[in-house]
Amino acid sequence: MPDFAIIGAGAMGSAVAKRLIDHGATVLTNLEGRSELTIARAKAAGMAPVGREELAKAELILSIVPPAEAIGVAEFVADISSGLSAPAPFLDLNAIAPKTMQTLAARFGGSAVEVLDGAIIGGPPVAGKSGPTLYVSGDGAARSRLLEDYGLRVRRLDGRLGAASALKMCYAGINKGFVGLGAAMLLAASRSGAAESLKAELAESLPDLDRKLSKSIPDMYPKAYRWVAEMQEIADFLGEDDPGATIFRGMAGVFSRLADDVEDGRVLVRQLDEILGSESAGAMVMP
Amino acid sequence: MPDFAIIGAGAMGSAVAKRLIDHGATVLTNLEGRSELTIARAKAAGMAPVGREELAKAELILSIVPPAEAIGVAEFVADISSGLSAPAPFLDLNAIAPKTMQTLAARFGGSAVEVLDGAIIGGPPVAGKSGPTLYVSGDGAARSRLLEDYGLRVRRLDGRLGAASALKMCYAGINKGFVGLGAAMLLAASRSGAAESLKAELAESLPDLDRKLSKSIPDMYPKAYRWVAEMQEIADFLGEDDPGATIFRGMAGVFSRLADDVEDGRVLVRQLDEILGSESAGAMVMP
Numbered sequence: 286m287p288d289f290a291i292i293g294a295g296a297m298g299s300a301v302a303k304r305l306i307d308h309g310a311t312v313l314t315n316l317e318g319r320s321e322l323t324i325a326r327a328k329a330a331g332m333a334p335v336g337r338e339e340l341a342k343a344e345l346i347l348s349i350v351p352p353a354e355a356i357g358v359a360e361f362v363a364d365i366s367s368g369l370s371a372p373a374p375f376l377d378l379n380a381i382a383p384k385t386m387q388t389l390a391a392r393f394g395g396s397a398v399e400v401l402d403g404a405i406i407g408g409p410p411v412a413g414k415s416g417p418t419l420y421v422s423g424d425g426a427a428r429s430r431l432l433e434d435y436g437l438r439v440r441r442l443d444g445r446l447g448a449a450s451a452l453k454m455c456y457a458g459i460n461k462g463f464v465g466l467g468a469a470m471l472l473a474a475s476r477s478g479a480a481e482s483l484k485a486e487l488a489e490s491l492p493d494l495d496r497k498l499s500k501s502i503p504d505m506y507p508k509a510y511r512w513v514a515e516m517q518e519i520a521d522f523l524g525e526d527d528p529g530a531t532i533f534r535g536m537a538g539v540f541s542r543l544a545d546d547v548e549d550g551r552v553l554v555r556q557l558d559e560i561l562g563s564e565s566a567g568a569m570v571m572p
Numbered sequence: 573m574p575d576f577a578i579i580g581a582g583a584m585g586s587a588v589a590k591r592l593i594d595h596g597a598t599v600l601t602n603l604e605g606r607s608e609l610t611i612a613r614a615k616a617a618g619m620a621p622v623g624r625e626e627l628a629k630a631e632l633i634l635s636i637v638p639p640a641e642a643i644g645v646a647e648f649v650a651d652i653s654s655g656l657s658a659p660a661p662f663l664d665l666n667a668i669a670p671k672t673m674q675t676l677a678a679r680f681g682g683s684a685v686e687v688l689d690g691a692i693i694g695g696p697p698v699a700g701k702s703g704p705t706l707y708v709s710g711d712g713a714a715r716s717r718l719l720e721d722y723g724l725r726v727r728r729l730d731g732r733l734g735a736a737s738a739l740k741m742c743y744a745g746i747n748k749g750f751v752g753l754g755a756a757m758l759l760a761a762s763r764s765g766a767a768e769s770l771k772a773e774l775a776e777s778l779p780d781l782d783r784k785l786s787k788s789i790p791d792m793y794p795k796a797y798r799w800v801a802e803m804q805e806i807a808d809f810l811g812e813d814d815p816g817a818t819i820f821r822g823m824a825g826v827f828s829r830l831a832d833d834v835e836d837g838r839v840l841v842r843q844l845d846e847i848l849g850s851e852s853a854g855a856m857v858m859p
Contacts, residue, residue: 383764406773416777420769444765451764456773458757459781463750469816470745473809477670477738478731482707486693486743490703493780494746522760528825529756535822538815 287431288313290343290373292358294327298349300409301437303330307412308436313343341365341372345431348377349405352514355379359389359400366398374399374428378419380515382454382522383447390446401428402446404453410437422448454522458533461512462519464505465536467498468543468557475556484560503563506554510544513537574718575600577630577660579645581614585636587696588724590617594699595723600630628652628659632718635664636692639801642666646676646687653685661686661715665706667802669741669809670734677733688715689733691740697724709735741809745820748799749806751792752823754785755830755844762843771847790850793841797831800824 289305290313291298302312314332316324327334340346340362348358355377366372375398377389383402390400401424407417419439421429423446433439442448474483487495505512520533546553557563577600578589589599601619603611614621627633627649635645642664653659662685664676670689677687688711694704706726708716710733720726729735761770774782792799807820833840844850 407777418773418777440769442766442769448765448769451761452766452769452773455757455761455764455766455770458760459754459774459785460778462753462757463781466749466753466819467746469810469814469819470742470749473745473814473816474738474742477742478735479729479739479742482727482729482735482739483742486705486707486739487746490694490705491747491784493784494750497778497780498746523756527756527760528822528829529760531822531825532753532756532819533822535815535818535820538818542815 288343290340290346292348293350297409299326299330302332304410305435306331310435346373346375352381355381359392363393372398376401376403378403383450386447386450402449404449420449458519464501465539469539471560480560499561509540512540575630577627577633579635580637581610584696586613586617589619591697592722593618597722633660633662639668642668646679650680659685663688663690665690670737673734673737689736691736707736745806751788752826756826758847767847786848796827799827
């Protein structure tokens, strides 16, 4: 039975751990200084708490953290792996731009650690469903096969290190970007008295887009704060020369405003729920 | 049989005219100084060319022109209507922001002309289909009923003058904005080697959005140049205080780049077509 190490026991990290554990693996994590919520979630998933240095004993180390923490995690792993004769490969699964991924890989310069670029597309694993999909690039030796053997859906990409990150940026740009676009326009319709006719016209002439917004906008509220950094990362990925970068700087602003509203007052949330006919207006959702 | 006047015999204006004519109306237009293409299109639709002043004799005057020309058309109609004891109502059907609509209405200050705010949602009328929908606000006296009587689908909005323009801005922001978002991300995927995996993942996990992009991106190429101004108008509509305005300034940049490419080289068009598996790469489409 292999040991995996997962750094990050958030909603995604702990659910990925649970999938591996349910298939017979052991998943190590370090919980020093973590919140009570994180500790409870890690234990519920069956993760094995160990000391920081012991994470290096796993056969594969996964990083599943918010984008802003990805490089720090890599530095930590480079540190605990240094001096080991056969350190475990390191798989970054975070929503970071390919250039950030290159910077991250450079933190392992001179070490024997094999660095893999990964991206998770889809929500956290749920019992009975096969998703999400883990895309992995830079994995010539198929180190990620171990994840497949223990219940995860993995697709290896031919491209060089960074291809999985690029895919994630593009996918999130379309998927989450559309949610930001929809939220911005529904709020504008609400304040200009066009909400009702807009919703009716969308339902009639763009039913697919309407369904997507009706489901995904309420799902977004508790995640808006995380999506701010993701949108900025997509803007960086597109680069200054691409006018698309401006779109995502605007998206970051839209999600930032929504994140503030979720924390304080839920005025915009109520406006959106009213248009969407959603029930979540009164409910507080755990971030 | 009523006479309508339509200012603007573009693809939309001439198709709206044809629908009215097919239902028995006469549609006046002025073709002085217009291109051969426009003249041919107006004649094919059965529009009746008349002198500029004669347009004022119609029972309802419609403006269907690019957003940048909307105010100029209003000034012209105010001019030819001045001095008439019972001038025809004027219906602006252009994709302009509510504030632009207010400015436009102010051009009729002191005159007896009734100004109506309209917006067309959907493509040009086609025989056998009931769309598009004409939304009209500020129409207390139901002047737009005449259009309904002659084969067009009309919905009157309760809101004040500007509500139809607001609806159009919001709808176009979602519909065309999504096309711009998708094009920007597909191009980014293409240059970072993630195009194939992105397309496969979209088809699998977001089939509705994938279908929309596959159809709407190729349809957009010949219209990209017009969408630049529409995106800027949406940014103005949202206003400086709304981070969503930044999204649409970026969209204007994306469509501007695509419009240049359509005119010169079609390099980006070919990249998009390759991802989408579309056939239009070699075909030149009439703008």
